[in-house]
Amino acid sequence: MSRKLTYEELEERVKRLEKKVRSYEELKDVLIETEGSCCRLQEASFEGISVCEEGMILEANRALSTITGYEGSELIGMDILNLFTPEWRDFVQYNIDSMFDKPYEAICLKKDSTSIPVEIQGKNVNFLGRKQRVVSIRDIGERKQAEELYKTIAEESQAGVYVVQDGKFIYVNDNAARYTGYSPHELAGKESLFCVHPKDRKIIAKNLKRALKDERSRPYTYRIITKDGSMRWIIETVSLISFGGEKLVLGNAMDVTEIKEARQRLEELEELEASILDAIPHAVIGFERRHIIFANNAVEDVFGWTPEEMIGKLSRLLYRNDEEYEKIGAIFYNLREDQRTHAEEFPCRTKDGTEIICMMSASVIGKSIKDRKVVVVYENITERKRARQKLLEYHENLRSLASELSMTEERERQFIATALHDGISQTMAVAKIKIESLRKEAESTHLIDPLKEIIHLMDQLIYETRSLTLDLSPPVLYILGLEAALEWLAEQFQEKHDISVELNVDTTKTELNKDISFFLFRSTQELLMNVVKHADTKEALVTLKKVENDIFLSVEDEGRGFDKSDLEFPEDWSRGFGLFSIRERLDYLGGQCYIESKKGVGTRITMIVPPTRTGKKEKGTVS
Numbered sequence: 001m002s003r004k005l006t007y008e009e010l011e012e013r014v015k016r017l018e019k020k021v022r023s024y025e026e027l028k029d030v031l032i033e034t035e036g037s038c039c040r041l042q043e044a045s046f047e048g049i050s051v052c053e054e055g056m057i058l059e060a061n062r063a064l065s066t067i068t069g070y071e072g073s074e075l076i077g078m079d080i081l082n083l084f085t086p087e088w089r090d091f092v093q094y095n096i097d098s099m100f101d102k103p104y105e106a107i108c109l110k111k112d113s114t115s116i117p118v119e120i121q122g123k124n125v126n127f128l129g130r131k132q133r134v135v136s137i138r139d140i141g142e143r144k145q146a147e148e149l150y151k152t153i154a155e156e157s158q159a160g161v162y163v164v165q166d167g168k169f170i171y172v173n174d175n176a177a178r179y180t181g182y183s184p185h186e187l188a189g190k191e192s193l194f195c196v197h198p199k200d201r202k203i204i205a206k207n208l209k210r211a212l213k214d215e216r217s218r219p220y221t222y223r224i225i226t227k228d229g230s231m232r233w234i235i236e237t238v239s240l241i242s243f244g245g246e247k248l249v250l251g252n253a254m255d256v257t258e259i260k261e262a263r264q265r266l267e268e269l270e271e272l273e274a275s276i277l278d279a280i281p282h283a284v285i286g287f288e289r290r291h292i293i294f295a296n297n298a299v300e301d302v303f304g305w306t307p308e309e310m311i312g313k314l315s316r317l318l319y320r321n322d323e324e325y326e327k328i329g330a331i332f333y334n335l336r337e338d339q340r341t342h343a344e345e346f347p348c349r350t351k352d353g354t355e356i357i358c359m360m361s362a363s364v365i366g367k368s369i370k371d372r373k374v375v376v377v378y379e380n381i382t383e384r385k386r387a388r389q390k391l392l393e394y395h396e397n398l399r400s401l402a403s404e405l406s407m408t409e410e411r412e413r414q415f416i417a418t419a420l421h422d423g424i425s426q427t428m429a430v431a432k433i434k435i436e437s438l439r440k441e442a443e444s445t446h447l448i449d450p451l452k453e454i455i456h457l458m459d460q461l462i463y464e465t466r467s468l469t470l471d472l473s474p475p476v477l478y479i480l481g482l483e484a485a486l487e488w489l490a491e492q493f494q495e496k497h498d499i500s501v502e503l504n505v506d507t508t509k510t511e512l513n514k515d516i517s518f519f520l521f522r523s524t525q526e527l528l529m530n531v532v533k534h535a536d537t538k539e540a541l542v543t544l545k546k547v548e549n550d551i552f553l554s555v556e557d558e559g560r561g562f563d564k565s566d567l568e569f570p571e572d573w574s575r576g577f578g579l580f581s582i583r584e585r586l587d588y589l590g591g592q593c594y595i596e597s598k599k600g601v602g603t604r605i606t607m608i609v610p611p612t613r614t615g616k617k618e619k620g621t622v623s
Helices: 007-044 062-068 086-097 141-156 174-180 198-212 257-279 299-303 322-332 382-441 448-472 475-479 482-497 514-535 564-568 577-588
Strands: 048-053 056-060 104-109 115-127 130-139 160-165 168-172 220-225 231-243 246-255 283-288 291-295 341-349 355-365 373-380 500-505 539-547 550-557 592-598 602-609
Touching: 048 062, 062 130, 086 104, 086 115, 115 141, 160 174, 160 231, 174 246, 198 220, 231 257, 283 299, 299 373, 322 341, 355 382, 382 448, 475 482, 475 514, 482 500, 482 514, 482 539, 514 539, 514 550, 514 577, 514 602, 577 592, 577 602
Parallel strands: 500 539
Antiparallel strands: 048 056, 048 130, 104 115, 115 130, 160 168, 160 246, 220 231, 231 246, 283 291, 283 373, 341 355, 355 373, 539 550, 550 602, 592 602
16 A cells, blocks of 8 residues: 655645646647748648658648649548559559658649649658658659750750760760760660760860869860771760759760861862972962962062062062053953863063063862952973074074975986986997997907997996986976976886876966975875885875965875874884975975875875975974
8 A cells, every 4th residue: 555645745746747747838839839830831832742651641731732633631641642643653652662762753643633744752750759751742844844845956956965964874865876876775874985085085074074163165076986986076065954953964966077077188188289389390379359369389489479478469560561461361350151271371570570481371260250269370481482492493494404405415416317417328328339339340259249248238237327317317307397207207106116106287387496396206206105115005196286376286095094193103203204304395395285094095195385485384284
């Protein structure tokens, strides 16, 4: 049986109870105030907040009612899983059971049966010894729409777009993936530097640090190694963005491999162009509206100015006077659209005032000549012109000497023929007469046979001497003229070479210079001999006629003919020399030579010459 408390003990206990009551009163006031603060925080929050115990909602703020469409009283006592579409409930339950406290996304089922994307984050707490879970739900519909819009823009973009989180790809559009050779699915979750060339990773890190410092990222280039092992060049910019409370890296990239390669080729071409321009020994100058815009190093050798001294100057400094300056400008700047190049010999002047002759080769730059851009190559041909003039003079003198030599040769032939006819032939004739007299007196002696043999030898010598005389200088040429000499020549070729020569001679008589008659006769003889040697035919036609004031003489056959290029570029220079000599002498006499030939058809060579020497004319052609 318990002892009865004394008054003092009861008084002490009452005091302790009063103290506890006061403590409870104070705690109650704190709890009431704390509960009010929590309620105010919940009501002021833009996120839906609920307190759940064993999955049942015990408390819910007004924002949760706004998000879900349920009244607060309807939410109290509801299973929180009923706030989500059926396909997401297992996922939400798993995160609750595993006490997952990171944000994640799900689809909320509203009271009106519509659904919206939401972001959920939950945390387990102990309250008065009871395990409860505080869940926040945020409507992310607008954010998801923005994400979809950005994704659409990124997919439609011609550039490569990607997003990196914690150094790994979380999004890559098709273009960016195509640069690497991988699919977007293959790139998701991979380290963002895995395909960057090892030597260029420092560039990426440097620009990423700049972006993390909120500094403006400048475009930079780097190399990547593609899936097939090839290398490509990428230009990109990176920037820092916020997404779901996380800091992400947004990259915009473009494949510039072709541009890089084209630029490299262009640089190589420019270097090659510069090398070629410097290697050209002639001055190469570019003009725009008659002002010099570039010049190679050879301008100093040709004109005496350095390229730096010339660039920007008017092209007038290259010419001797204003009149020639305007003349050459009119030539080069009035070319037809279909004539974009032109060559012209033109006088110029150097820095020290020396006059030179240049071969100017101009070419129009650009699609239209209206652009007024021209490149001109200046070749100093002053010394060459002088040398050519001297060569022409030497050549003219040589031809004159050759013609004079030919005339001298003919005069010597005539002199020798006259000497043979008047001297040796006459002496042999007299000797034959005396030997014949001796033969009559020695009819009955033993000397008769030797004398007959000597007389036979004398006859043969006289015949050969007369033939040699005719070959050296046929008297018929000087006595009866060219027409009779050609008839005699035809008979000689018939007799000696068994070739039939038909003559077609104009009956019009023409007084010919003796040297020209000799030349035509000897040339005809040379051409008929060519027929004998090369034509493989037994017939030839010689035509002599007068056309206006000129004499036409042609030799033709229907033999084997020849290729014209063999005459212009013979393998054996000893062949065709006779034709070359005829053409050169004709040119000296003021005549022309036309050569027509075709293999298997025949040859016709026509000589046109004035009756007397009138001076040099244009050379004939080979056809």
